[in-house]
Amino acid sequence: MSLILPQLPYALNALEPHISARTLEFHHGKHHQAYVDNGNKLLAGSDLAGQSMEEIMGKTAGDAGKAGIFNNVAQVWNHSFYWQGMKPGGGGPPTGKIAERIKTDLGGFDKFVEEFKNAGATQFGSGWAWLVLADGKLKISKTPNAENPLTQGMKPLLTMDVWEHAYYLDYQNRRPDYMATFLEKLVNWEFVNANLG
Incomplete structure (x- = not known):
């Protein structure tokens, strides 16, 4: 599977005034997209192509020769996880x-x-x-x-x-x-x- 930029789970302006639409435009649309694009370039034709992000991270962590692959794939994973950990009207003490x-x-x-x-x-x-x-x-x-x-x-x-x-x-x-x-x-x-x- 190739890396993809996931849709945000909310509208660009949904977290305002705490995180602005402008920040999300840059953070999701430019930074996260760049990790996806660079990761796909580095994975193309490698023996890691087609594996899950978790498998790729496990096989490249700590390997200086594969630092580029690890950094980009891990940043795609980290950001995808980060977006889901926020929501409009969230925060405060947890329940459950x-x-x-x-x-x-x-x-x-x-x-x-x-x-x-x-x-x-x-x-x-x-x-x-x-x-x-x-x-x-x-x-x-x-x-x-x-x-x-x-x-x-x-x-x-x-x-x-x-x-x-x-x-x-x-x-x-x-x-x-x-x-x-x-x-x-x-x-x-x-x-x-x-x-x-």
Whole structure:
């Protein structure tokens, strides 16, 4: 299968005023599209062509000779996952199974917010903050650049993009404001519950 740019699960202006249509036009339409295009070019004619993104990431992670393939495929996967983790009118404390697990595994919602923001704030440069399932327990992690928890044996439940292109047009250098807004106004907890299974 070749890489494709998925449709956003909402209209370009649906996340306003928290994330502008202009940001989504660039982030989805240009950045995500570029990872799709570059990834397809690099995969064309290779022994990895036709495999799933998860298989490709597993076979190329940590291989310096295949860094280009890994970076582009992982960024397609990460962004596709990120879009689904947001929704209009989202954010705030979760409901359902994830709420109970956050209480049990992470010490409550406030503690989760603190640790998740800290993961995003301390990710130097570009990268991602994640809520994952690791060895049957919830955990907060962060990854640089295109790295993905799947390659470390963890199951992603939610991610927040902390590359500058995710927030710069709306928040300039105020990454903490973007992260607070993500958690208070945007998180799609139904998506997280579905990933929890």
